[in-house]
Each structure stands twice: as structure tokens, then as C-alpha cells.
Amino acid sequence: MTLQQRPAEGGFLEQVERGLDGLTDFVRDALGLEQPKPAKAPGAPSVKTGQTWTRDFKHDTGQLTMHLHLKRGPDGSLGGYYAVQPKGKSRGQNWPLTGKLLKDDTFTLVGTQNGARFAGSLRGGVPRVSEFKNRKFALQDITFARLTPAAPKPQAAPKPQPAPAQPAASTPQAGGPHTGALPDLPALREPGFLPRLRQVAASVNTMPEIVLAFLNLESSLNPAINKDKASQYKGLGQIGRDALTDINLHINKHKLPLKVLNTTNDLTALSATQQLAYIEIHLQLHMRGVDKNAKAAGRTTSLEEVYMGHLGGSAKYAQNDVWVSQGSAAYSQNPMDADQDGHNTPVEAADTVRGKFTKNFGANLDERSRHLKPTKRKFEGRMQLFYVYDPKHDNGLPLFSLDPVSPTPVPPQEFPKPPATPVPEDQEPASEPDALDRLMKFKEGTPEYTFQQIRVAREVIKVQPQSARAELYLILQEKTPHHSQRNNLSLGREVDGDKQGARIGSIMCNLTSAAMVLEQLGIENPDPEHFPQFEDYLEDLRRKFVDARYQELLKAGLSQKKAWQGSYGRFHRTMQEGWGKVLELMGATHSVLYPRRTRQYWEESVKPALAQGDAVMMSINGHIVRLQGMNEKGLIVDDPYGRSVLQKNTHLKPEDRAGRYDHNAKESGNDTVWTWKSVEEHAMLWLAVVRKK
Structure with missing residues (x-):
């Protein structure tokens, strides 16, 4: 591969400058890297595109409360408004905002009417504002809390109809509208819960939504459920005495750095995040190789398989037509017989997980969930809620995903249009690009680079003359992002x-x-x-x-x-x-x-x-x-x-x-x-x- 250059024109120094400029572009092309652009340039490739959502956030300092309403567009645009409420006073007016979200999750919002300015990060979907200022005051290091909207109620169910033959086991689907909205349940208030949940799911080759769903059925994600009550089943996963014995044996056998628990009530003293370690062991003990076979076949472990492992004692039971039948203790303890034929099937057990998930989360775990009708009827002398499969029924709710790929339908929002000249009075004009910015083809000063820009810059510096590299590396040191x-x-x-x-x-x-x-x-x-x-x-x-x-x-x-x-x-x-x-x-x-x-x-x-x-x-x-x-x-x-x-x-x-x-x-x-x-x-x-x- 050779580098093609234009015929030399001008003096020697001009020829050298053009040659280095071409060599820089050649390095970028050879590495398969995009041409970096200024972080603030409209439409630049540094803008983060994809998701669309509308969310509300709040930050309370004790002296004032700041409300932030954000709407993210598929092109990386951010819009919305903020309002300030001093302690003991009414909430102020909504001040409109506009801005952009960049690929490194940093953002800047500018007030179109009052000169406000937010700068920070949207990592994890929650604004962490390093600096806020308007014409009256300034704040630093603000972490907002996301306000969770109330989950919509499932539609009223018509009269039950006989269910057709049970379909094959299913997992969450990718099609249709998605939502990632979380209800206000105890485990979800713990910042480490969802990251640890993902690890548990990965350990048995399944989706994190599936683990979240069956734990929601077991305990409504309450780690202290049944604390000090007579029931032997305690905590997030409703672990019983026999299951705890197996877990303790596994901990001792493998000398794991986990505390051996004396009783199931000890689980309720642990947080939901801590309990996941014991649930992970319980799942691994009862996969019976099903998870490994699924992975070898190029698929994830299904809800039916995971829940049979947790509830039934073996993931292999998911392959059976019947799990338990009328007359057994397990049948009486688990009212799941939706078609009233005297048998609990693995799919009926999984449908109970699906139905409870839809009820608590206001969304469907998978495509099958859409067709489950909540139906109350007597079971062994008591009224119980069953989830009856009806392909003609559609609850109209979106699919749930912890990583939503498309927006939940929301009512259209109207925001005040910015004035003809939207630059706020206190916004500083763009600075001139420094030596490294110019090599990176930035048209204005860029004080902080994204990781991708740092990687490109290091390759660009390598092809510069030896005498120029020291200054450029020192400039790059200043542009590395700060972490808190x-x-x-x-x-x-x-x-x-x-x-x-x-x-x-x-x-x-x-x-x-x-x-x-x-x-x-x-x-x-x-x-x-x-x-x-x-x-x-x-x-x-x-x-x-x-x-x-x-x-x-x-x-x-x-x-x-x-x-x-x-x-x-x-x-x-x-x-x-x-x-x-x-x-x-x-x-x-x-x-x-x-x-x-x-x-x-x-x-x-x-x-x-x-x-x-x-x-x-x-x-x-x-x-x-x-x-x-x-x-x-x-x-x-x-x-x-x-x-x-x-x-x-x-x-x-x-x-x-x-x-x-x-x-x-x-x-x-x-x-x-x-x-x-x-x-x-x-x-x-x-x-x-x-x-x-």
C-alpha cells in the first residue's frame, strides 16, 4: 500500500506540512477510524444516536429542589426543561433547554430563554451534572434521581377460552415497541442490584430479564419478605430449608468467600444484591447441563428451563409435558393450572411468571405474555389469579427490555421554540483550536476528548516529526476525561x-x-x-x-x-x-x-x-x-x-x-x-x- 500525494506546490515547508497532513489522513484510513470532528459541531459523528425516550429527574439539596424533564431524540438531540423550587416555596417556571448527547455519554444543555447551562454525563441513563449555572446561581456535581412513572394497569380480561396446545418455550423477543421503565420495588432501589443480576443471568446462559421476572413472582423483589414469619421460604428467591442446605454444602465444598447461613431467615438480613450470590448457586446446582447444551446450540436458556431449575429442582423438567399433578403438595402450593386439567405444566408455571411480571412492570416479558388473560377463579376453596393463554387476546403493552431498542409510546410533548438567536448571554464564544485540535481537524478548541478521539490522537501523534511529539503528548494529557x-x-x-x-x-x-x-x-x-x-x-x-x-x-x-x-x-x-x-x-x-x-x-x-x-x-x-x-x-x-x-x-x-x-x-x-x-x-x-x- 502506498500513500498518494498531490504534486508539490509552494515552498519546502508548505510541502512538508501537506505531506504530514496527508499522512495523518492515511493513518486514520488504515486504522479504519472515522474522521473526528469537534464535539459541538451539529451533525458530527461524535453525536450518540439510536434510543428515544422521555424521562423526568429530580435533585434535592435540602435547600432547593431541581426538576429536570428530558426528551432524547434518535439523532442524539436533547430537549426539555428544568424548574427550581426553593425550600418552603412553590415550584418556579419551566425553563426550556436544548442540547446534544455525545458518544461518550457527555452532554451540554443550554437554556434558550434564561442563559442556563448544564454540562455532565448521561452514563446509565441518569444525568450527573458536573456544572450548572444560570444568571442567578451555580451548582456543581449534581446527581439526579430518575422519577419512575406509574406502571399502566393491564387491560380488563374477557371471559376465559380454552387454550390451544402449548407452544415451544420462549424468550424475550426483539420486535415491537420496548420499554425499560422500572417500578418502585425494593431491590431496584439498590444501585448494585441490576449489574449483579446480569452476572447471575450470564452464569446460566440466560437473559437478565428472565431472572428479574421469576424473582418478581417469588417476592415482588422484596429481599425481606416472610422475615420472622412461620413460612420456611424466605427472601428474594423464596429459598427453602432444603435448598439452603444444598447451597451451604456447595459453599463449603468449594470454599467460596460466602457466609454459610444457619436458617432461611438469615437471608432476610441481607440486601437483595447480596442474596443474588445464593440464588446464583441455587440456579447453577439445578441447571443439570441444560444451560451448557443451550449455549452449544446457539441459544439462551429459556424461561421455562430457568424457572424449572429454580422452582422444580431441575431445568430438565422443562422438557416434560407435566411438572406436577393434582394430589401432590407441589400442585397445591403452586396454583398454576390455567386450563384446569389437573396438571401444572412447565409452560403454565412460566406463564405465571409472565403474568405477574406484566402486572408489576406494566410491560410484557416476551411475545407470549401479550396473549395471557388474567382470570380469577376458585382453586381448592380459595380465589386465585391464573393467566390463561388466548392467541386472540392482546393486552396492548410494550415489550420490556433492560436495554430498550425502541421507545415506549408517549404522548407528544410540545416545547417552546428557541428564539432566533439561541446563544445565551453568558455562554463563552468557542475557543481557537490548539495544535493537536488542528491535527485532528477540529475547527474549534476541544478541551476534553472522548476515548475514541484519544485513540485516534495517539496514532496521529506517532506519525508527526519527533520534535513535535512532546508538545502534542503534553496537550493530550490535558484532554483525558476526569472520573469521579x-x-x-x-x-x-x-x-x-x-x-x-x-x-x-x-x-x-x-x-x-x-x-x-x-x-x-x-x-x-x-x-x-x-x-x-x-x-x-x-x-x-x-x-x-x-x-x-x-x-x-x-x-x-x-x-x-x-x-x-x-x-x-x-x-x-x-x-x-x-x-x-x-x-x-x-x-x-x-x-x-x-x-x-x-x-x-x-x-x-x-x-x-x-x-x-x-x-x-x-x-x-x-x-x-x-x-x-x-x-x-x-x-x-x-x-x-x-x-x-x-x-x-x-x-x-x-x-x-x-x-x-x-x-x-x-x-x-x-x-x-x-x-x-x-x-x-x-x-x-x-x-x-x-x-x-
Whole structure:
């Protein structure tokens, strides 16, 4: 492959400039990368297209409540309005907004009437606003809560008709309108529940919606159901005594880092997210190879198979015409006989799951759900609700998906049209592009790049003259996105020394800084669907490594204590071997330096590493940040916790130096400057120079 260039014109320097410009385009084409455009350019490829939805959100500071109504268009456009309600006063007027959602989930909204401006991220579908301002006041680091609309009630059912022969097992379908609206049920209020639910579903080769649906039938997603009641069936999955015995045996046999429970009532003391670990074991014990056979056949495990595994004791029962019959205890305990023939079939059991899901979620789990008619009748002397299949019946509700591909039908919304000149008074004019922006063909200054733009920029810099690369790499260091540890979704595990089930973002500066470092090197989050925040993926990766290593050490004959020390203790996220192993697993290597405090040291020994495209993270005795660069004022860092100020610690003994810094969590830690004077008075612990393998 050869590079075709135009005939040379003009002077020598002009020819060189044209040659480098052509070489840059050639690199992009060879890599199969899109031409990057300014993040704010209308219609640019950086806009995130696809989904359409309308949602309401709220943020309450205690002194005022902010209401945000957003409508997302298929072209990435955002519209809507916001309103402010001071404490003890009535809600103010709705101020219209317009903006765009970019591929990295960042967005900017501009008020068309009052000069308001929102900037932040829509990762996970919930706005996290790094900065808001209007003509009267400003706020920073706002996390909105999504307001869930009331689920529509199923249509009234006509009289039941005899059901035809049962169709084959089904799974959620892709066609038709979808919705991802969630009802206000206890488990769904836990931030870690749905990510962990996805892992459980993946472990038995099924859809997360299927696991969500049968748990909804068992407990209405209430982890404390039947607490202190006489029933032996407790918690999210209604686990009984025999099932718990099997689960405990499995935990002991495989030496899993899970607590053995004495009674089923102990389950109700755990959160829904914690209970999923026990439900996962229960499902795996009763798949009987059905999930593996389904995967080999190129399909997912069906609802009938999964629910027979959970309820019936074996997923293989889904292949039978009858599960249990009249006269058995299981038949009496599970009123599912929709056609009243004296038998509960696997499909009738699954239909009960489908019907209850439609009732609670106001949506259909799959296409079959659409044709189930809720029908009340007597069963063994009591009125019970059954779900009778009728192909002529259609409840008219959308299909449910945790990842909706098309919108739920909503009434059309009218928003005030923007004025002829929609630029707000306080919006700063676009800045001039810097040297790297110009190479990237940006027509205006772009202070922060997306991951895709960083990856392109690194390839573009490689083909520039050696003398120009240092400046370009230093500019790129400034454009790496800042990550906040305070909104991480990871939940603690007792085996790691954390409080079980508690949010641990406040102690994840290590992996949050590692995420920023990896992105600066062009290494992306491999699983943004399940882990919208890169640092949560890194913590999950570390856990999988230490869990496996613990088992390996036990098999090698080490005691549980020694095995723990060689796995969970040695590779904890706060240890260099812990975050270092994560960097290694992500394709990076690092070297540790022990910095001096002089400005000369930083400029002569550390800045060259930044100038050759390496990434740097560093510890200030108790906290880890990413080093972005340095200027006349001091070191520039991305602090994942918030705006920070170094305190003097050189007069203290090494063991007393930890925590000598001030944090303002209400302000973003992006572009934090530590003055040279404060650097000279603060003994740092270490810095790590990170590069791709």
C-alpha cells in the first residue's frame, strides 16, 4: 500500500506540512477510524444516536429542589426543561433547554430563554451534572434521581377460552415497541442490584430479564419478605430449608468467600444484591447441563428451563409435558393450572411468571405474555389469579427490555421554540483550536476528548516529526476525561475487608485513577454495558482474579489463612500489587518512582515521561490521583474525589503523614492545581509511570 500525494506546490515547508497532513489522513484510513470532528459541531459523528425516550429527574439539596424533564431524540438531540423550587416555596417556571448527547455519554444543555447551562454525563441513563449555572446561581456535581412513572394497569380480561396446545418455550423477543421503565420495588432501589443480576443471568446462559421476572413472582423483589414469619421460604428467591442446605454444602465444598447461613431467615438480613450470590448457586446446582447444551446450540436458556431449575429442582423438567399433578403438595402450593386439567405444566408455571411480571412492570416479558388473560377463579376453596393463554387476546403493552431498542409510546410533548438567536448571554464564544485540535481537524478548541478521539490522537501523534511529539503528548494529557470515584457503583465484600454490600466509591481512588490512566493510553472499558463506569469494571476484574487465585492456593495445599493472604490480602485494590495486577490484566505495565519535592525534579524527571505519551498516577499518603501535567503555578492533577489542597507533612514522621490534605467534595477534582510551594512541603509516597505493553 502506498500513500498518494498531490504534486508539490509552494515552498519546502508548505510541502512538508501537506505531506504530514496527508499522512495523518492515511493513518486514520488504515486504522479504519472515522474522521473526528469537534464535539459541538451539529451533525458530527461524535453525536450518540439510536434510543428515544422521555424521562423526568429530580435533585434535592435540602435547600432547593431541581426538576429536570428530558426528551432524547434518535439523532442524539436533547430537549426539555428544568424548574427550581426553593425550600418552603412553590415550584418556579419551566425553563426550556436544548442540547446534544455525545458518544461518550457527555452532554451540554443550554437554556434558550434564561442563559442556563448544564454540562455532565448521561452514563446509565441518569444525568450527573458536573456544572450548572444560570444568571442567578451555580451548582456543581449534581446527581439526579430518575422519577419512575406509574406502571399502566393491564387491560380488563374477557371471559376465559380454552387454550390451544402449548407452544415451544420462549424468550424475550426483539420486535415491537420496548420499554425499560422500572417500578418502585425494593431491590431496584439498590444501585448494585441490576449489574449483579446480569452476572447471575450470564452464569446460566440466560437473559437478565428472565431472572428479574421469576424473582418478581417469588417476592415482588422484596429481599425481606416472610422475615420472622412461620413460612420456611424466605427472601428474594423464596429459598427453602432444603435448598439452603444444598447451597451451604456447595459453599463449603468449594470454599467460596460466602457466609454459610444457619436458617432461611438469615437471608432476610441481607440486601437483595447480596442474596443474588445464593440464588446464583441455587440456579447453577439445578441447571443439570441444560444451560451448557443451550449455549452449544446457539441459544439462551429459556424461561421455562430457568424457572424449572429454580422452582422444580431441575431445568430438565422443562422438557416434560407435566411438572406436577393434582394430589401432590407441589400442585397445591403452586396454583398454576390455567386450563384446569389437573396438571401444572412447565409452560403454565412460566406463564405465571409472565403474568405477574406484566402486572408489576406494566410491560410484557416476551411475545407470549401479550396473549395471557388474567382470570380469577376458585382453586381448592380459595380465589386465585391464573393467566390463561388466548392467541386472540392482546393486552396492548410494550415489550420490556433492560436495554430498550425502541421507545415506549408517549404522548407528544410540545416545547417552546428557541428564539432566533439561541446563544445565551453568558455562554463563552468557542475557543481557537490548539495544535493537536488542528491535527485532528477540529475547527474549534476541544478541551476534553472522548476515548475514541484519544485513540485516534495517539496514532496521529506517532506519525508527526519527533520534535513535535512532546508538545502534542503534553496537550493530550490535558484532554483525558476526569472520573469521579464518588459515584462508583461497586459494593463492598467482607472477604476484601470492606463492609458487605456498602458503596465503596469513597475508597476507590486507586482504580478510578487507574481508569483515567488507561484511557489516556488508549485502553478502553471492555464492558460498558454492564459496567458504565470503567473503574467498576476494573474492580470486578480484580475480584475475579483474586477469587480464582484463592481457589488455586487452596488446591495447592495452603491453609485458608495463607490462601487469603496470598490472594485477597496481597492483591487488594489499595496495594500496589492489587492495582498493578489490574493494569497488567488490561495490557499495561508500570514502574514505580519515589519522588523528590523540588520543582526541578518534577520538570526534569517526570515531565519527560508525560511528554513521551506515558501516563502517571501518584500517591499522596492515603490518596491516589492522576498527574495531568505541570505549569508555572505547580502540578496539575485529576483528583477523583474532589478539589484538593496539599498540607505540609515534611515535619512529621513517615507513619504520621497519611491524610495530610484537604478535600472539597462539592467541587470537581478536574484540573486541580497543587502549587509548587505545597509540593515542596509535602512528602509524597510514590508515583507510577504507566505505559502500554
